[in-house]
Amino acid sequence: MIAEEIQRITSALPQGVRLVAVSKYHPSDAIREAYAAGQRIFGESHAQELQRKHTELADLTGIEWHFIGHLQTNKVKYIAPYVSLIHSADSPHLIEEINKQAVKAGRTVSCLLQLHVAQEETKFGFTPDEAKAYLDSGEWQKLTGIKLTGMMAMASNTDDTARIRNDFKCARRFFEQAQHDYFNDTDFTELSMGMSDDWHIAIDEGSTLIRIGTQIFGHRDYGI
């Protein structure tokens, strides 16, 4: 079933859009099954869980681990040595810690600025104004351990597809503006948007990385 879902999703992806299989709360065996079906990018949102799976699955060559959830600064050190992309760089303070731990590990870690565009109080991330202020500050240009390669956004948690589309449009507009104003177009290219319930809309609106858990692995058992 995991293999069929991956096949179904990846065959619907336009060129240039990649699938992040969100494996949080699912066992390593489920990841092995997805890997056997050809999936290579996996998304996790808890540092310790990722650390455990990274160790358990060390034999899977070419696997790429993406971190997608809120990352506490004191946990960065566990994942900095191997994480491929952090989608959820949501504050200047966190970015500095990622930089510090990456330098310690002798790496440059790619990060996406997490934008807050949903009309909800609870989500982490930079508002467009805060992101602009941070990019204007130029602080990120001094950090050799991180590379900003794009942005991530989550839409409002609602059934109102017009509102979801609007959130994604807002993120894309800001992403393109930032790409133009602050980056060389070839370096800042990733727009991470879209989950199980809204990835079709996200792709319409320019997503390059969709993050899908439930549709691939089924419902999460938070008891484990």
Ligand SMILES: *Cc1c(COP(=O)(O)O)cnc(C)c1O
């Ligand atoms: C859990 C999670 C997902 C996957 O959500 P599904 O609805 O299960 O596809 C995507 N992005 C983030 C940031 C998540 O925390």
